[in-house]
Amino acid sequence: MAVITVGAASLQALGVLRPGRKARSGATHCTGAPVLRDSVEAGTFEEVFFAAPAKGETDTILRAARRARDAGRRLRRDVRVEGRSLTGLEGQLAALTDGAVRVLEEILTLARLNAGRVYPTYDYLAEATSLGRATVARALHVLDAIGFIVRQRRFKRVEAQGPGPRYEQTSNVYRACLPAGILRYLPRWMRPAPLPDDMLQREADRIEDTRAMLAGLGCRDLARAVIVDGPLAKVLAKFGAVIDEREREYHDDPQPLTDSSHSLPKRVGLAGQHSLA
Incomplete structure (x- = not known):
């Protein structure tokens, strides 16, 4: 059975599905438009997605990310020295770099300044953090895997003449979180009461x-x-x-009952007559 994602269902509701084109990922994309899979149309969900951070929440998340980065360094050292194998979460923490924490810091700054409405482009994050675009992409993947951010791809409608797609990819939206999985790697005073x-x-x-x-x-x-x-x-x-x-x-x-129940006594009666004969 085929699985329909929220993005695909939204496009299907708009009546824009057309088979046969390829997405950037290489998979078949039904819209025929240059948008990535699982994208949702900009302007249809942001009011539900965005959430203004509470007072001090962004600072708490940033401190937790720095502690998680330090825990990842210790895990990498344990792998080198002791040769131990890492769990899934430990492997993700080991991949948490200074660059990833810097990208998260920029997202948290935007969340604090814009009441939680965060939708920077990769180019903006690269310029703001002085990191390469590929480094920013890897950092966002790591942050998403650990749970420090939730991100949603978006597409937007464009004006065009003649045949061709009427949609294009636009910037993702982001929401910063404190992942529950890393709490045991934090000092006791940083864990929520x-x-x-x-x-x-x-x-x-x-x-x-x-x-x-x-x-x-x-x-x-x-x-x-x-x-x-x-x-x-x-x-x-x-x-x-x-x-x-x-x-x-x-x-x-x-639905009315069938006549089978009513005909049963008649058949029984006939059977009785034959038996008497």
């Missing part, structure tokens, strides 16, 4: 109430609740409305 039991119980109650609320929604309302806005939400809401309507028709006019 555990939540009180009453707050944990309130959060568990909230999750249960949300689950119960979603379970009681129809298909149309569920599509609107899960996907906040955009063309994909509208398409799924229409599909959900059709499903809800069919469900109502089924309950209002259920």
Whole structure:
């Protein structure tokens, strides 16, 4: 079964899928446009994606990244000296370089100055950090793998005359995070304090109430609740409305029973007559 990503579903909702072209990655790209796979149209999701950092949050993430870089250095030394093998996360920490931390620092600076709205180009990051474009690309890959950033590819519509694609790649969007996986590599004073039991119980109650609320929604309302806005939400809401309507028709006019149950006693009666004869 083919897997449809959010980006592909968004394009399909816009009605722009056309088979037969190649993406930069070498895979077939249905739009025929020079955009990368899993890209989402700019302007359709950013309000949900962006989040303004809390006071001191960017400094906390940067300190954690520097401590994680130091832990990666120790892991690389252990590999050289002891010949030990690294786990998946340890291998990613070992790949965390000074350049990657510098790129993260620039993303955090933009997040702090722009209320979390971060969408620099590779060229901007290369110039701001004095690193090569390829180095920036590798740094973003490492930061994404560890969990320090969440990034989403985007494409935008372009005006063009005649036949040809009407879309092109634009800059990615980024959101900085503190990955939970690295907490055990941080000093105790840098780890978040555990939540009180009453707050944990309130959060568990909230999750249960949300689950119960979603379970009681129809298909149309569920599509609107899960996907906040955009063309994909509208398409799924229409599909959900059709499903809800069919469900109502089924309950209002259920399929009548067949005559097999009514004919059974007659057959039994006939059998009885033959047996008496």
